[in-house]
Amino acid sequence: MTDQALVVFDGVVKSFGSFVAVERMDLDIRKGEFLAIMGSSGCGKTTTLRMLAGLEAPTEGEIRLAGKRINDLPTWRRDTPMVWQSLALFPFLTVRENVEFSLRMRGVEMAERRQRVDKWLDRMQITEFADRNVAHLSGGQRQRVALARSLVTEPEILLLDEPLSALDAHLKVRMQTVLSNLQKELGITFVYVTHSQSEAFSMADRVVIMSRGRIEQIGNPQEIYRAPRTKFVAEFLGSSNVFAGKVSAADGDAIRIATPSGEFDVARNPAKTLAKGDKATFVVSGDRVQLSNERPVGVNGMQASVVGEEFVGATAVIHLEGVDGLELKAQKSHDELEQINLIPGAKIWVSWRAEASHILPGE
Amino acid sequence: MSDFNRNPLVDWALKFYILLSFAFIFAPIAASFVFSFNVDRFPSLPLGGFSTVWYETVAADPLVWEGLRNTLIAGVIVSVVATALGFGAAYTDFRYQFFGKPFYLALALLPPTIPVVILGLAMLAFLSNVSLSGEIHSVIIAHVVMCAPFAMAICRLRLSQMDPSLEAAAWNLGASEWMAMRHVIVPFCRPAIFAALFITMAVSFDEFAVSWFVSGLHETLPVKVLGFLQGQVSPRINVIGTFVFLTSMTLVILAQILLMKRSAEPKAGAKLPELAS
Numbered sequence: 001m002t003d004q005a006l007v008v009f010d011g012v013v014k015s016f017g018s019f020v021a022v023e024r025m026d027l028d029i030r031k032g033e034f035l036a037i038m039g040s041s042g043c044g045k046t047t048t049l050r051m052l053a054g055l056e057a058p059t060e061g062e063i064r065l066a067g068k069r070i071n072d073l074p075t076w077r078r079d080t081p082m083v084w085q086s087l088a089l090f091p092f093l094t095v096r097e098n099v100e101f102s103l104r105m106r107g108v109e110m111a112e113r114r115q116r117v118d119k120w121l122d123r124m125q126i127t128e129f130a131d132r133n134v135a136h137l138s139g140g141q142r143q144r145v146a147l148a149r150s151l152v153t154e155p156e157i158l159l160l161d162e163p164l165s166a167l168d169a170h171l172k173v174r175m176q177t178v179l180s181n182l183q184k185e186l187g188i189t190f191v192y193v194t195h196s197q198s199e200a201f202s203m204a205d206r207v208v209i210m211s212r213g214r215i216e217q218i219g220n221p222q223e224i225y226r227a228p229r230t231k232f233v234a235e236f237l238g239s240s241n242v243f244a245g246k247v248s249a250a251d252g253d254a255i256r257i258a259t260p261s262g263e264f265d266v267a268r269n270p271a272k273t274l275a276k277g278d279k280a281t282f283v284v285s286g287d288r289v290q291l292s293n294e295r296p297v298g299v300n301g302m303q304a305s306v307v308g309e310e311f312v313g314a315t316a317v318i319h320l321e322g323v324d325g326l327e328l329k330a331q332k333s334h335d336e337l338e339q340i341n342l343i344p345g346a347k348i349w350v351s352w353r354a355e356a357s358h359i360l361p362g363e
Numbered sequence: 364m365s366d367f368n369r370n371p372l373v374d375w376a377l378k379f380y381i382l383l384s385f386a387f388i389f390a391p392i393a394a395s396f397v398f399s400f401n402v403d404r405f406p407s408l409p410l411g412g413f414s415t416v417w418y419e420t421v422a423a424d425p426l427v428w429e430g431l432r433n434t435l436i437a438g439v440i441v442s443v444v445a446t447a448l449g450f451g452a453a454y455t456d457f458r459y460q461f462f463g464k465p466f467y468l469a470l471a472l473l474p475p476t477i478p479v480v481i482l483g484l485a486m487l488a489f490l491s492n493v494s495l496s497g498e499i500h501s502v503i504i505a506h507v508v509m510c511a512p513f514a515m516a517i518c519r520l521r522l523s524q525m526d527p528s529l530e531a532a533a534w535n536l537g538a539s540e541w542m543a544m545r546h547v548i549v550p551f552c553r554p555a556i557f558a559a560l561f562i563t564m565a566v567s568f569d570e571f572a573v574s575w576f577v578s579g580l581h582e583t584l585p586v587k588v589l590g591f592l593q594g595q596v597s598p599r600i601n602v603i604g605t606f607v608f609l610t611s612m613t614l615v616i617l618a619q620i621l622l623m624k625r626s627a628e629p630k631a632g633a634k635l636p637e638l639a640s
Contacts, residue, residue, distance in 0.1 A: 054534075074534070076537050079537075084528045090533075090547060101533070101546075105537035106537045257514075
């Protein structure tokens with residue numbers, strides 16, 4: 001992977017009437033990287049992708065592809081093929097005709113067309129279905145047709161808009177491997193839009209997390225998972241134990257933060273220098289807290305009442321509520337929970353070590 | 364619904380009711396068909412005997428041929444023009460959002476709701492004002508106005524079944540707007556376009572009231588039939604009636620087959636068993 005930027009979003013704004021879908025976005029997409037844009041629906045991730053594809057024009061700012069401004073270039077003059085959520089295969093054409101479509105539209109000669117289509121049919125292992133109608137294929141086969149159709153022009157970049165969302169879990173994982181391998185083999189840039197954390201984190205080199213038209217965090221998956229920058233990212237990644245408060249003591253590596261739920265020791269975060277009196281927010285992930293009936297010693301602890309238990313396969317998620325109404329979650333194996341009083345309403349102790357907490361630098 | 368809870372008596376009653384309705388609708392047509400082969404001058408029972416004499420008389424009548432010619436010319440041109448207009452109107456509705464769109468739609472779909480006599484009278488008044496009345500093209504203009512909404516409704520239905528990303532996908536794959544129209548939208552709508560051609564032709568073929576007002580000396584077949592009726596009751600009417608009925612039915616059935624074939628096709632994105640991926 002080189003660090004050369006293939007696509008640059010330079011202060012890009014997109015608004016529909018009074019609704020701002022994308023707010024002043026600055027983003028470099030590198031050559032040959034697998035970039036995932038993740039967020040819940042309406043966060044502007046699809047709009048971003050559509051602007052890159054040329055299906056929406058930015059209201060402000062500039063998008064550059066390989067150094068050239070492409071704001072006003074219609075989609076049919078760019079080579080930014082997209083794999084659609086619905087796949088958008090042409091139902092009245094055969095597999096071969098679907099794959100051939102973009103070459104035909106670009107006036108490539110018949111002989112060359114045939115050769116290039118054959119290559120991609122073979123590569124995606126769909127040669128045997130070449131003359132079938134696309135309506136008669138399975139979900140996985142249709143995915144491969146959509147990929148072949150987009151890649152047949154050998155573009156530098158491929159855009160994917162939640163292409164796996166309609167598949168069942170097993171096939172989804174299988175297609176993730178296909179996509180991952182394909183991207184490595186081709187060495188081209190993939191921009192993958194999804195709301196699914198598992199898809200984004202298992203395939204992408206870098207993940208962009210968006211919320212309400214803004215980029216919340218960019219980084220590689222481990223980085224984001226280990227060190228979320230904002231409360232939104234932390235909550236989006238499923239860590240729901242968020243404590244907001246003020247620094248009550250900062251002495252070298254020892255920091256104490258006073259919150260409405262109590263005063264807790266937290267580990268220092270090198271990304272944020274804190275002094276006494278500063279506002280600070282930290283998170284503790286649900287699998288790193290301990291539950292006990294008695295007050296634990298030597299660790300951070302608070303009392304909370306049990307709200308209920310959620311069964312998640314080999315583990316259970318216990319929902320709790322602190323005295324001040326703070327919602328907490330603990331994810332534990334069933335063995336670990338055997339001795340704990342989990343009757344709704346029961347008062348138990350939630351505890352964690354200082355190192356298990358993470359200060360959000362963006363709050 | 365399972366058959367378990369059904370009352371067979373009610374079932375039979377309902378079937379009988381449907382049979383009765385159809386009999387009521389088709390009896391006059393069937394009678395006309397039967398009497399067209401009857402040798403007698405007047406339609407009465409018992410039947411006089413099988414004969415194709417009335418068919419021969421009709422075939423030998425130059426007035427009938429002239430009417431048929433006018434009807435066919437009008438029918439073909441009307442179906443093509445009305446379908447083109449209807450498709451364009453339906454596509455506009457599908458593709459664009461604009462101010463006053465409900466008004467545009469209401470206006471485009473309005474003509475069939477106007478009583479034909481009023482429409483015919485208005486057409487006559489308008490066309491004679493612009494010196495276009497009394498010709499075959501008067502019939503064509505009037506019929507296009509009446510038929511285009513049907514074509515539009517059929518094309519709109521088809522477009523509503525289209526994945527909205529299909530057109531954008533074509534652009535994204537290098538097709539300009541015109542190319543996408545030619546290679547994606549029109550092929551997708553092809554069955555609807557043919558159905559619209561047949562239906563509009565059938566409507567124009569049967570239509571009497573408006574034609575009567577605007578055709579002048581260039582009478583279409585249904586108008587000619589009225590002429591026969593006014594002169595004398597002749598079994599020739601049965602012959603023409605049978606012919607017009609069969610032609611219209613053929614066109615409508617063709618259109619129906621085209622529309623049904625499409626909806627029977629598995630929809631894109633339908634769940635199919637996983638074979639090998």
